[in-house]
Amino acid sequence: NAGVMQNPxxxxxxxxxxxxxxxxxxxxxxxxxxxxxLPEEGxxxxxYLQKENIIDxxxxxxxxxxxxxxxxxxSILRIQQVVRGDxxxxxxxxxxxxxxxxxxxxxxxxxxxxxx
Amino acid sequence: xxxxxxxxxxxxxxxxxxxxxxxxxxxxxxxxxxxRQDPGKSLESLFVLLSNGAVKQEGRLMASLDTKARLSTLHxxxxxxxxxxTYFCAVAPTNKLIFGTGTLLAVQP
Numbered sequence: 001n002a003g004v005m006q007n008p009x010x011x012x013x014x015x016x017x018x019x020x021x022x023x024x025x026x027x028x029x030x031x032x033x034x035x036x037x038l039p040e041e042g043x044x045x046x047x048y049l050q051k052e053n054i055i056d057x058x059x060x061x062x063x064x065x066x067x068x069x070x071x072x073x074x075s076i077l078r079i080q081q082v083v084r085g086d087x088x089x090x091x092x093x094x095x096x097x098x099x100x101x102x103x104x105x106x107x108x109x110x111x112x113x114x115x116x
Numbered sequence: 117x118x119x120x121x122x123x124x125x126x127x128x129x130x131x132x133x134x135x136x137x138x139x140x141x142x143x144x145x146x147x148x149x150x151x152r153q154d155p156g157k158s159l160e161s162l163f164v165l166l167s168n169g170a171v172k173q174e175g176r177l178m179a180s181l182d183t184k185a186r187l188s189t190l191h192x193x194x195x196x197x198x199x200x201x202t203y204f205c206a207v208a209p210t211n212k213l214i215f216g217t218g219t220l221l222a223v224q225p
Binding site: 031033035041042043044045048055056058059091093103104105106107109112 | 147151160211213214215218
């Protein structure tokens with residue numbers, strides 16, 4: 001059973017370009033979470049999605065950031081018109097259940113975004 | 117605002133020594149997680165603590181939870197170099213994880 005997959009692992013963009021980060025959850029998992037880790041900091045929640053639904057986007061910046069989890073295919077985190085402050089590691093996690101006491105979120109390897 | 121605080125933020129210890137990392141959180145949560153992160157890597161799940169008084173052990177690591185005090189501890193016994201990493205606690209009052217600040221552990225020979 002493959003783990004959570006993310007691609008690309010490293011992404012370099014110039015200011016003003018768009019960044020698209022992809023996440024394929026573990027097989028059988030229908031809940032996806034995105035977190036951002038700035039250099040030398042902990043992880044901060046961004047958004048929680050189920051198939052075709054955004055459940056909680058309270059951690060998403062109001063502008064330039066969007067996320068989706070279509071019926072088919074991976075979850076996508078999209079950052080438009082990137083700025084240097086967007087440079088960070090973006091981690092995706094998946095879980096089989098939402099809120100279950102035995103639920104654990106399993107993390108992907110992350111995408112390290114560098115904005116020049 | 118929910119806060120999750122860890123201390124110390126940085127811990128340098130010698131091999132063979134024991135030490136404890138503390139995790140305090142400011143709201144009720146029915147779950148507490150400990151994760152390990154190696155430099156440039158993803159997060160590895162270590163423990164899930166589900167109830168007051170829960171204690172779990174894996175190798176040289178032991179985690180405990182006191183929900184009344186809103187405190188979890190991660191105890192390291194007879195540290196070895198392989199344990200060098202950053203350790204995060206996280207609570208989940210809703211579905212999302214709220215992470216602590218992290219503790220960078222460096223085990224010196």
